[in-house]
Amino acid sequence: MILLAGIWLGATAAAADDSALTVTEIAPGIFVHQGVHAEATPENLGGIANIGFIIGDDSIAVIDTGGSLREGKALLAAIRQISPLPVRYVINTHFHPDHIFGNGAFAASHPEVIAHANLPRSLAARAGDYLASARSAMGQSFLGTEIPNPKRLVGKTDDIDLGHRRLHLTAFPPAHTDADLTVYDEKTGTIFAGDLLFMERIPSIDGSVLGWLKAIDKLRRVKAQRVVPGHGPVSAPWPAALDDEERYLFVIATETRKALANGESLRQATATVGQSERPNWQLFDAYNERNVTAAYTELEWEE
Amino acid sequence: MRLSRTACIGQALSFLLLLVILAVAAPRTAAADEASDDPWPDLQTAIFADRQIADGSSFMHLEAPARAADAAVVPLEIKFDPAQMPGLTVKTITLVIDKNPAPVAAVFHLAAVMPDPSIGTRIRVNEYTNIHAVAEMTDGKLYMAKVFVKAAGGCSAPAVKTPAEAVAHLGEMKLKLPPDATAGQARRAQLMIRHPNFSGMQMDQVTRYYIPAKFIEAIDITYDGKPLMSVEGNISLSENPFIEFSLKPDQAGEMSVTARDSDGAVFKKAWPVPASS
Ligand SMILES: [Zn+2]
Numbered sequence: 001m002i003l004l005a006g007i008w009l010g011a012t013a014a015a016a017d018d019s020a021l022t023v024t025e026i027a028p029g030i031f032v033h034q035g036v037h038a039e040a041t042p043e044n045l046g047g048i049a050n051i052g053f054i055i056g057d058d059s060i061a062v063i064d065t066g067g068s069l070r071e072g073k074a075l076l077a078a079i080r081q082i083s084p085l086p087v088r089y090v091i092n093t094h095f096h097p098d099h100i101f102g103n104g105a106f107a108a109s110h111p112e113v114i115a116h117a118n119l120p121r122s123l124a125a126r127a128g129d130y131l132a133s134a135r136s137a138m139g140q141s142f143l144g145t146e147i148p149n150p151k152r153l154v155g156k157t158d159d160i161d162l163g164h165r166r167l168h169l170t171a172f173p174p175a176h177t178d179a180d181l182t183v184y185d186e187k188t189g190t191i192f193a194g195d196l197l198f199m200e201r202i203p204s205i206d207g208s209v210l211g212w213l214k215a216i217d218k219l220r221r222v223k224a225q226r227v228v229p230g231h232g233p234v235s236a237p238w239p240a241a242l243d244d245e246e247r248y249l250f251v252i253a254t255e256t257r258k259a260l261a262n263g264e265s266l267r268q269a270t271a272t273v274g275q276s277e278r279p280n281w282q283l284f285d286a287y288n289e290r291n292v293t294a295a296y297t298e299l300e301w302e303e
Numbered sequence: 304m305r306l307s308r309t310a311c312i313g314q315a316l317s318f319l320l321l322l323v324i325l326a327v328a329a330p331r332t333a334a335a336d337e338a339s340d341d342p343w344p345d346l347q348t349a350i351f352a353d354r355q356i357a358d359g360s361s362f363m364h365l366e367a368p369a370r371a372a373d374a375a376v377v378p379l380e381i382k383f384d385p386a387q388m389p390g391l392t393v394k395t396i397t398l399v400i401d402k403n404p405a406p407v408a409a410v411f412h413l414a415a416v417m418p419d420p421s422i423g424t425r426i427r428v429n430e431y432t433n434i435h436a437v438a439e440m441t442d443g444k445l446y447m448a449k450v451f452v453k454a455a456g457g458c459s460a461p462a463v464k465t466p467a468e469a470v471a472h473l474g475e476m477k478l479k480l481p482p483d484a485t486a487g488q489a490r491r492a493q494l495m496i497r498h499p500n501f502s503g504m505q506m507d508q509v510t511r512y513y514i515p516a517k518f519i520e521a522i523d524i525t526y527d528g529k530p531l532m533s534v535e536g537n538i539s540l541s542e543n544p545f546i547e548f549s550l551k552p553d554q555a556g557e558m559s560v561t562a563r564d565s566d567g568a569v570f571k572k573a574w575p576v577p578a579s580s
Contacts, residue, residue, distance in 0.1 A: 208464065270372055
């Protein structure tokens, strides 16, 4: 009885919430919705990451779908206000819940779901936790959300064509996560960096701090006009947009190595490393110690 | 949380029996609900039967962050003050994370030559929980200390950020000794073993990925062939198990470590230990 009531309420809520997301056209044919700098709540529908879409002559590619089925549906509603073309591709920049949980909203048009080759395995290992914590954070707003199942996997690079508009996909070695994928739109020189780029909101290390610094080096060589960061403004100048994040990660790596050389324990290191960066980032206290833990347990294996 | 707990429990075979015992003991009255949230009384009975456990807080305590930044890697120290425990020598320490699916995280067996029984390690914490350390002395008496830790999701959290790296370096070990030890002083050694300590996971209906539990279950540490410490571990120890312990070598010698995982894979390494200068 309780279960039935829950489903019924959820269906009502979802039906009542087909309002379209606010999107900004950051370059011709490229639209981005800006996530808020907060944790997922029933009110924000998990909409804490930047998500967007690119329109070609024949079809549309969605790049990240948001933190819940409802956010995905609101993104689809935004697309339908702008273009009737089919959504042929859903690209997942990595496996974090705020980027992938809207995939289900696009199932009706049977898009090719694309991701880094490592994504299925890494997501499978985390899916149970992601669903449980999103349910407890969002409650009714999360109903109906499912784990995506990408079938087109990118090991190194791949290209897709939206009709006179080619997108170039690049898979990275472990950096923000072990499944980071960027999307480059040749037509406008726009790069969707996913969470390889955090602006304003503190980066979170769920892969490798050294790998991430290397990824930034590699990204800098991309000749782009602008970038869409995974978190931050909808569009930012390239490559200056990378500067703050690179400095933060460099500080974390350098100070962690120093702590290790001084024989500081993990606990001591988490209390001191990176503190000079506090004024520069939103949600600093929620993630910095965790980042230091990740850096410490990675770097303690260096000779 | 239920889904992930089930996944962990399903794989923590060595502790399944213990959990079955607890489940049988579970039925309670509504009035007892508040108190029944504390699993310790049942755990104590399951692990130590009816043996008395005295309060050891005058000479032993647990140090852990009150709120852990990363539930999969919670640093924990079991500290003893030898000056406050004359005549008592620690033989074994049982570390219990009350609300983890595999509550007995580790059992440390200490040789008498160990100068200070204090142990440091890193654990996974599945939800807000008390953590108990129970020390058995050479005279057979039990003493305990506890600490409360706020952390959630560590057991079922993915064991590895970079699975390819974990496979490539499986079983590698590293020993850290402070370089500035003075002669006759106890030294703190840190042993690290590269191992994902996978807690295992259920078949995922969508992706069909299945990762069986695979964890370090035994570590034997010797110095010049004589036992120093042996450790029984399980999935409640963090990825890349970490053990800090003390050592007071009278002379230069060789520290040797043998670790065995739940698949029966055996990893060995030895290090020369210079005499304290
Ligand atoms: Zn992310």
